[in-house]
Amino acid sequence: MSLSQFRTVFKYEKTINWFPGHMAKGVKQMRDQMRSVDLIVETRDARIPLSSINPQFEQIIGNKDRLVVYNKVDLAPPYVQETMDRELQKRGQQAIFTDAMSDNKSVKQILAAAVERARVDPMKFSQYSIMVVGMPNVGKSSLINALRHIGINKGKAASTGAKPGVTRAVSNRIKVLQNPNVYLVDTPGVMMPYIHDPETAIKVALTGGMKDNIADEIVLADYLLFRLNRLADTNYCGVLGLHQPTDDINELMAALGRRIGALRKGGELDTDKTLRYFLRTYRDGMFGRLCLDELDEASIDEFYASASSGHPQSRNQEKKAKRAAQRQRALEKKNQKSGHGQQRAK
């Protein structure tokens, strides 16, 4: 079968949501501290430039001065920068594109933007405060560490990790520059309380914004395969040692499992191990620089129109999801009290 005969739509109806207690608490802390902050650095993931926009931040940030940072540009194709720069400018927002791990020059632009703003107001020169917000795992804490290293040559001040939900609460002020004195506040990654579109949730989970056990790993893998084929990017065959592209995730798993030796006793395929290998290979950027969102003008306009409409048709579902999140938090509390913390749905 050739690529032209492969699926053109991904059929998946189930919504995936993740809004644990520390996020609700984090939102409250952010709101409480908003007054004392001069600038919000809203961080997004360049691999999903639209799906990593959390509309909840619009309410939290309000009219506060904002800088949009697209991080992980090293994993995204260059056209993301060009397109989103243009689209954000149209909407009166300033965007910076960074690689927090290995490109100091890109990160330095955040300091330059802060210095420019702090110089305008002598009152702000002695203390300019920035709050870094964004969805889980987009690289907020890594950016803060990189800024501190660049600005005052000091070591790591914020915990980072490859899993979402590493930062659990709003941090104390972290100094990143002297004269003007610039301080940053780290915040926990915050997911939308309810994700209306199942495909958006899959993209967020695939890029590491949700724990893998919240989403169904086989669905993530199947979606990834669907996307790679849609992009006509068959690079994955070479990387995984497959003879030809396939549209069937089970076929891919079987071939890959055999190739990496992920077999249980009796020669049965170890699906979990094979799935993890496939997802990790993607997340490490081994399939190349990929964007999971459609970035043609019509799709972007549709995204913004739908975000501003507030999805009225889904209000009931949203209420239901909120109640489910409340129940989940109550259960978490109960488990913690009875010493079964490890069973929490994180």
Ligand SMILES: Nc1nc2c(ncn2[C@@H]2O[C@H](COP(=O)(O)OP(=O)(O)OP(=O)(O)O)[C@@H](O)[C@H]2O)c(=O)[nH]1
């Ligand atoms: N390739 C790449 N990886 C990055 C970049 N920035 C951060 N990371 C990695 O992404 C993962 C998440 O980074 P964190 O800084 O912990 O992300 P966070 O947004 O603070 O996450 P939470 O605290 O869980 O919300 C880590 O494994 C980082 O090494 C980047 O620009 N490029």
Ligand SMILES: [Mg+2]
């Ligand atoms: Mg963090």
